[in-house]
Amino acid sequence: MFAVERLGPQALGLLLDLQERIHSGLPDPSVFQRSSAEFLSYCLADGGRCYAVRHRGDTVAYRIVYFPRDREFNLAKDVPLPPREYAHVAHWDTIAVLPEWRGHRLSALMNTRALADLEETGIRHLFATSSPRNPHGVRSLIGAGFRPVRLVEKFGGNLRFLFYRPFPGGWDPAQDDAAHGTHDDTGAKLLALSATGDLRAAFASGWIGTGIHMGAATAANGGAPRLRMRRRSLPFGN
C-alpha cells in the first residue's frame, strides 16, 4: 500500500511544493523549519539522502537526511564531539507526513529505511532537532532511537531539543528504558515539554530524555506532554 522511494535531483520541485503545503497547514508553523532550494539540492545530490512515501502514485510523506561534512551547519558543534568526527555525522533533518496521512506510522517507515541505508557509509553520529512545542516530532525521533540531550536555539532563535543517536549501535540498551520497562519511571523524572527552564537545568546536570508521555486531554495534570529523563552520559564525554 505504502512504498518508500529514494529521491534524486529531479525531485527538488516536489519537495519545495510539499514543504509549503505542510508548513501552511500547521497550527504552529514555528515548529517546522523550511529548507532552502540550495539545501534541498545538496541533499538530493550526494550531500544527503531524501526519501518519499508513495501511495497510489501520490507522494504523501518525505524525510531528508543531511551530511554536513565540512559545511558550516553541523549540529555536532553544540556538543563536545571531537571535530575529527564531523565527517562521520549525519543530520536527521526534516520529516513530514501530509495531514490526512498521519497515524499510519509513515515516519517510522521512512526512518527504518533511512537508517538501513546508512550502513556502510561510515556515518557514526546522528543528530536532529525538534521543537519542544512539537510532541509528535519528539516522539518520532525517540522512536527512531534518538535521545534529546540539550536545548539549543536554532533557526533564528527558535528553541529546539538537540537529539543524538550513536550509529549503528544506538544508545546502550542496558541503560535505556527497555531495560526498565517503558512504563517504569523509577529513577526517572518527568518534565513537561513546556518547562524549558527546568529542562535546560536537567540537561546541564547530566540528564537526557529517554521517552515521552504524550498525556491525555482528560488527565488530572492537564494532559501536557512530558519528557521522561534519566541520568546518562553522552557516549563521547560531557
Ligand SMILES: CC(C)(COP(=O)(O)OP(=O)(O)OC[C@H]1O[C@@H](n2cnc3c(N)ncnc32)[C@H](O)[C@@H]1OP(=O)(O)O)[C@@H](O)C(=O)NCCC(=O)NCCS
Ligand atoms: C511528526 C510526523 C511526521 C509524525 O507523523 P506520523 O508518522 O504520521 O505519526 P504516527 O503515525 O507515528 O502517529 C502516531 C499518532 O500520533 C498522531 N499524530 C501524528 N502526528 C500528528 C500531528 N501533527 N498532530 C496530531 N496528531 C498527530 C497520529 O494520528 C497517531 O495517532 P493514533 O495513535 O491515535 O493513530 C507528523 O506529525 C508531521 O508530519 N508533522 C508536521 C511536520 C513536523 O512537525 N515534522 C517534524 C519536524 S521536522
